[in-house]
Amino acid sequence: MSTQTVALDIMGGDFGPSETVPAAVQALSLLPQLKLILVGDQHQTSSLLQQHGLLNHSRVRFVHASQVVGMGDNPIIALRTLKDSSMRIALDLVKSGDADACVSAGNTGALMAMAKCVLKALPGIDRPALIKALPTLNGQRTVMLDLGANVNCDAKELLQFAVMGSVVAQTVEGVTAPRVALLNVGAEDNRGNKLVRHSADLLRQCQALNFVGFIEGDHLFSGECDVIVCDGFVGNVALKTAEGVVRMMAALAGYPRKKRSFLGFIAEIMFKRRFLYLNPDQYNGASLLGLRGIVVKSHGRAERRALYNAILLAAQEAKHQLPLQIADRLEAVFSDRDR
Amino acid sequence: MSTQTVALDIMGGDFGPSETVPAAVQALSLLPQLKLILVGDQHQTSSLLQQHGLLNHSRVRFVHASQVVGMGDNPIIALRTLKDSSMRIALDLVKSGDADACVSAGNTGALMAMAKCVLKALPGIDRPALIKALPTLNGQRTVMLDLGANVNCDAKELLQFAVMGSVVAQTVEGVTAPRVALLNVGAEDNRGNKLVRHSADLLRQCQALNFVGFIEGDHLFSGECDVIVCDGFVGNVALKTAEGVVRMMAALAGYPRKKRSFLGFIAEIMFKRRFLYLNPDQYNGASLLGLRGIVVKSHGRAERRALYNAILLAAQEAKHQLPLQIADRLEAVFSDRDR
Structure with a gap:
C-alpha cells in the first residue's frame, strides 16, 4: 500500500491549532495510508498535541516553526520576511520531497506568493x-x-x-x-x-x-x-x-x-x-494547480470537518501524482500544437 | 392623481399573450393610476383580450403589430427588418411620448439594440x-x-x-x-x-x-x-x-x-x-438605464405574476421620471468634474 505524506500548517486559519489538530486526528483515523508532518509553534501547541495523542503517533512528525503568517499580512512582505513561518516550512517540505503535498488554511495571497516562489510553475504554465x-x-x-x-x-x-x-x-x-x-x-x-x-x-x-x-x-x-x-x-x-x-x-x-x-x-x-x-464545508479545499508540487488551500473559516476534507483532497492528489500528470498532458498538448 | 401610461409588448416572452394578457389584467386592477397600451397581433389576440374584458377597458388602448421578434432572432437583423414588430412599436410609443415607459419579455439582445437605436442614450452616457x-x-x-x-x-x-x-x-x-x-x-x-x-x-x-x-x-x-x-x-x-x-x-x-x-x-x-x-419572480424586471425613455425587460420565462412586477416597476420609474433625474445628476457630476 502506497503512503501519502501531507505537511499540515497547523497555525493557519481563523481558528488555528484548536481546529487543525482535531482535523489531523480525524484524518489519521480515517485514512490509514496517510502520514502527517505537523508544522507549527512547539510552545503553543505541544500540550494540545499531547492531549490528542499526536506527540508519539507512529504516522506523525512534528516540525517547529517560529513564525506565523497573519491573515491580514501583505503577501509580498510575508514572502520576504516570514521564512520560518509554518506556511513557508510546509511548502519547503514539499519542495524537498519530505512531503508529497501540503495544506494550509492561512492567508490565501501569502500562500500563493510563497507557493509560486518555493515550488515554481510547471513547464508550459504561465500562472498557477x-x-x-x-x-x-x-x-x-x-x-x-x-x-x-x-x-x-x-x-x-x-x-x-x-x-x-x-x-x-x-x-x-x-x-x-x-x-x-x-x-x-x-x-x-x-x-x-x-x-x-x-x-x-x-x-x-x-x-x-x-x-x-x-x-x-x-x-x-x-x-x-x-x-x-x-x-x-x-x-x-x-x-x-x-x-x-x-x-x-x-x-x-x-x-x-x-x-x-x-x-x-x-x-x-x-x-x-x-x-x-x-x-x-463539504467541498472545502481548493488546489493551487500548475506548480511542481501539491498545495491545497482550505477556507480560513474552516472547522475540523472541513479541514479534514482539505487533507483528504491533498492525499488524493498525492496518490495520483497530479503535477506529473499535468506536466505530461501539457507536453502532449504543446507538441501536438507545434507539429 | 398623475397617471402613467405603459406600452406592453404582449407578444414577448416564452409564453406570449397567454401570460402577458392576464398580467395586464392584474396590473390594471392593482394600479388605479395605470394606463396600458397593449401592442400585439390583433388576429392572434383579439379573442383572448375580449375574454379578459380588455377590448373596451377605459384604461386600455390596443395597437396592432404585424411582426413578432423571435427569442432566437439575431438582434441586428431584428433591428433592421422587424420595424413593425410589437417590441419595436412599444419602443416607438415611448419615443413619441404616447407611452411613459415600455415593458417586454422578448429577446433581450433585440430589445437592447432597438431601444438604443429608437430612444438614444442620455448626454454623458456611453452605453446603457x-x-x-x-x-x-x-x-x-x-x-x-x-x-x-x-x-x-x-x-x-x-x-x-x-x-x-x-x-x-x-x-x-x-x-x-x-x-x-x-x-x-x-x-x-x-x-x-x-x-x-x-x-x-x-x-x-x-x-x-x-x-x-x-x-x-x-x-x-x-x-x-x-x-x-x-x-x-x-x-x-x-x-x-x-x-x-x-x-x-x-x-x-x-x-x-x-x-x-x-x-x-x-x-x-x-x-x-x-x-x-x-x-x-419576486424581483422580475430589469431596467435598461441611460436612455431617453424607460424600458423594462422582463425575464423571458416570466409568468403573469412576475410580469406584473415588471409592469409595476415601469410605472414606478415613469412616476419618478427616471431619465430626467438621471440626466440632471449626470450633468451635476460632470460639471463638478470640469470645474
Whole structure:
C-alpha cells in the first residue's frame, strides 16, 4: 500500500491549532495510508498535541516553526520576511520531497506568493490557478478554475486552465474525456466578452480537449459539464455568490430560538439534511494547480470537518501524482500544437 | 392623481399573450393610476383580450403589430427588418411620448439594440446598462448594474453606472445618500483586476457619490450597500449564479410525489413560504438605464405574476421620471468634474 505524506500548517486559519489538530486526528483515523508532518509553534501547541495523542503517533512528525503568517499580512512582505513561518516550512517540505503535498488554511495571497516562489510553475504554465470541485444536482462533481489566483488573464492562460482542469477531472474525479465548458453570459457562439470569445477559439482548436461550448451562471451546479473554465475574477465572484446564497438560505432555515415551533424544528432538520451536500464545508479545499508540487488551500473559516476534507483532497492528489500528470498532458498538448 | 401610461409588448416572452394578457389584467386592477397600451397581433389576440374584458377597458388602448421578434432572432437583423414588430412599436410609443415607459419579455439582445437605436442614450452616457433590484437579508433592496448589457467595459462606464444606480436607489427605492460599492474579489484596497482598481479611483474622486469601497460575491444579498456596480459580464454571471442556486434549492425542497410524507409536505410548505421573497419572480424586471425613455425587460420565462412586477416597476420609474433625474445628476457630476 502506497503512503501519502501531507505537511499540515497547523497555525493557519481563523481558528488555528484548536481546529487543525482535531482535523489531523480525524484524518489519521480515517485514512490509514496517510502520514502527517505537523508544522507549527512547539510552545503553543505541544500540550494540545499531547492531549490528542499526536506527540508519539507512529504516522506523525512534528516540525517547529517560529513564525506565523497573519491573515491580514501583505503577501509580498510575508514572502520576504516570514521564512520560518509554518506556511513557508510546509511548502519547503514539499519542495524537498519530505512531503508529497501540503495544506494550509492561512492567508490565501501569502500562500500563493510563497507557493509560486518555493515550488515554481510547471513547464508550459504561465500562472498557477485555484481549482475546486463543486457538487452538482445529479450527484457528480464539476471542477471549476480559476477561482481567484489570477484576476487578469489572457486566452492562452485559459487554455492552460482547461488542460489542467481536464487532468483533475480525469485523475481525481475519474471522468473519461471530461467535458470542458467556458463560463459565459450566454450559450450561443456569438456571446461573451473578448477574452471568452478568443479563448473559445483556442479551446476548439485543441485536439486534446473535449470542449463542449459555453455555460451560464445558472448552470454551474447542473452537472452538464465536468470542467468549468473562467478567469480568476469571474470565478471568484461566481463561487462566492453561490456560497453566499447557500449560507444565507441555511441561515434563514434556522428558526429564531424564541419562536421555534415543533413543525419549524422539523422543517429545519429536514432542510439541513437535504441541503447538507451543498454546504461549502463539504467541498472545502481548493488546489493551487500548475506548480511542481501539491498545495491545497482550505477556507480560513474552516472547522475540523472541513479541514479534514482539505487533507483528504491533498492525499488524493498525492496518490495520483497530479503535477506529473499535468506536466505530461501539457507536453502532449504543446507538441501536438507545434507539429 | 398623475397617471402613467405603459406600452406592453404582449407578444414577448416564452409564453406570449397567454401570460402577458392576464398580467395586464392584474396590473390594471392593482394600479388605479395605470394606463396600458397593449401592442400585439390583433388576429392572434383579439379573442383572448375580449375574454379578459380588455377590448373596451377605459384604461386600455390596443395597437396592432404585424411582426413578432423571435427569442432566437439575431438582434441586428431584428433591428433592421422587424420595424413593425410589437417590441419595436412599444419602443416607438415611448419615443413619441404616447407611452411613459415600455415593458417586454422578448429577446433581450433585440430589445437592447432597438431601444438604443429608437430612444438614444442620455448626454454623458456611453452605453446603457441593465439594472435590477435584489432582495436582501435585512428586508431592504440593493440595485445592481450592469447585468449584461455591456460585456466589455471601461472605468468611465462603471462611473456612469454608479451615478445611474445611485439615482435609482434614491428615487425608486427611496434611499438617502445611497452607499455605492464595486463588486470585487476582496474587500481590501489592493485587490482586484485593472478595471476594478481604476474604477475605484474614479468613484473615490466623485463628490456626488457615496462610495463605500469593495463588496465580495458572498455579500450581494447582505444589504450592506444600496448600489452594486460591476461590468456586464461579471454582473450577468453573478446574478445568474445566485438565481440558479435559489431555483436549485427550491427544486430540491420539493419532495418527490411518490415518497411524500406528511412532515415532508409541511417542510416543503414552510421552506417555500420562508424563501418566497428570494424567488427571482419576486424581483422580475430589469431596467435598461441611460436612455431617453424607460424600458423594462422582463425575464423571458416570466409568468403573469412576475410580469406584473415588471409592469409595476415601469410605472414606478415613469412616476419618478427616471431619465430626467438621471440626466440632471449626470450633468451635476460632470460639471463638478470640469470645474
